[in-house]
Amino acid sequence: EDQVTQSPEALRLQEGESSSLNCSYTVSGLRGLFWYRQDPGKGPEFLFTLYSAGEEKEKERLKATLTKKESFLHITAPKPEDSATYLCAVQAPGYSTLTFGKGTMLLVSP
Amino acid sequence: DAGVTQSPTHLIKTRGQQVTLRCSPKSGHDTVSWYQQALGQGPQFIFQYYEEEERQRGNFPDRFSGHQFPNYSSELNVNALLLGDSALYLCASSFIGPGVRAFEREQYFGPGTRLTVT
Numbered sequence: 001e002d003q004v005t006q007s008p009e010a011l012r013l014q015e016g017e018s019s020s021l022n023c024s025y026t027v028s029g030l031r032g033l034f035w036y037r038q039d040p041g042k043g044p045e046f047l048f049t050l051y052s053a054g055e056e057k058e059k060e061r062l063k064a065t066l067t068k069k070e071s072f073l074h075i076t077a078p079k080p081e082d083s084a085t086y087l088c089a090v091q092a093p094g095y096s097t098l099t100f101g102k103g104t105m106l107l108v109s110p
Numbered sequence: 111d112a113g114v115t116q117s118p119t120h121l122i123k124t125r126g127q128q129v130t131l132r133c134s135p136k137s138g139h140d141t142v143s144w145y146q147q148a149l150g151q152g153p154q155f156i157f158q159y160y161e162e163e164e165r166q167r168g169n170f171p172d173r174f175s176g177h178q179f180p181n182y183s184s185e186l187n188v189n190a191l192l193l194g195d196s197a198l199y200l201c202a203s204s205f206i207g208p209g210v211r212a213f214e215r216e217q218y219f220g221p222g223t224r225l226t227v228t
Contacts (some may be wrong), residue, residue, distance in 0.1 A: 004152075034216070043114075043200050043219035044153070087152055097166055098217060099142060100152030100163050 002027040006088050013078055013108050021073040021104045023088030032091040033071050034063050034098060037084045044087055061080035078108045112137055114203050116219035121225045123191050131186045133142040135203030141165075143217060144176060145200040153200055159184050160206060191227045197201045198222045 003026040013019055021105040025033065032051050036044035048057045050066040057064050060105055061075040061082065085105045117208050123129050127139045141160045145153035155168035159178035178184045182203075188195055202217040 032216075036219070041198070041222075041224065043116075043221045046216060049216055074153055089152070094207055096217065097155045097158055097168075098139065098145075098153075098202075099155070100145075102150070102152045 002090055002092055002099040004088055004090055004101035006086075006100055006102060006104050007068050009102065010105045011107070013075075013106070015079055015108055016077045017048050018074070018076045018078070020075070021086055021106070022075070023071040023073070023101060024069060025071070025088075025090045026101070027074050027090045027094045029094050030090060033066055034089040034091065035073055036087040036089065038087055038103065047086075072087075075106070078106075080108050080110050082106065083108045114201055114218055116199075116201050116220040116223050118223060119221070120224045120226075122228065125136035125191055125193060125227055127191050128187065128189045129191060129225060131188075131199050131201075131225070132183065133201030133203075133220060134183045134217050135201075139205045139218075140182050141206050142178060142181070142182065143202045143204070143205045144186045145202065146170075146218075147198040147200055147222070149197075156186070188225075193227050196227045197226060198224050205220070 005024045007022045033049040038044045048064040053068045065072045084100050085103040087103045089100040117132045139190040144156040149204045152166040157167040158165045162178045173189045175187045200222045201220045
């Protein structure tokens with residue numbers, strides 16, 4: 001059974017204080033690892049897909065990396081508008097369905 | 111380019127009733143997946159529809175059923191509602207038709223329908 005564990009559950013940062021979110025996964029043949037951002041009461045917003053170990057992708061202050069067992073979402077010099085829950089999900093071969101972690105709730109204070 | 115849309119936004123039902131939620135996929139997408147997200151949890155996969163058929167199903171009882179129409183839009187039906195069915199119901203669309211490589215099946219989510227069962 002595919003499993004995704006995200007840590008920490010919650011993270012509080014000061015504006016400009018860089019940090020990383022972790023996503024550990026167990027899946028039979030990773031087809032893709034996805035990062036989403038979710039604001040309260042809204043649907044997840046697509047951020048990145050990573051397909052193979054060693055791959056990295058960047059978007060503004062966010063950078064996602066992937067190894068064979070985990071993925072990191074690095075947040076550089078965060079701003080209050082980066083406050084949200086960040087979800088990690090894995091996609092197994094055969095179908096495009098996603099298995100999600102519980103998410104990391106990020107709060108960035110000015 | 112219209113993204114994924116869902117209706118209604120909010121819904122309040124009584125235990126034992128039935129509910130129907132609707133989803134229109136992103137333009138160009140042919141597959142719809144439904145997820146249930148309880149408060150403080152990640153989304154959980156309910157089922158996926160492609161070519162008007164259920165392709166895959168998660169660990170949800172038969173009270174949860176769905177349908178996909180020829181225009182790729184979809185409905186999620188839940189019968190005999192329980193208090194535990196209260197959640198945010200998310201629809202995600204993707205394209206897995208001919209010519210798309212397996213890993214290019216990125217899913218885009220709609221805003222969700224908040225269902226409250228009292």
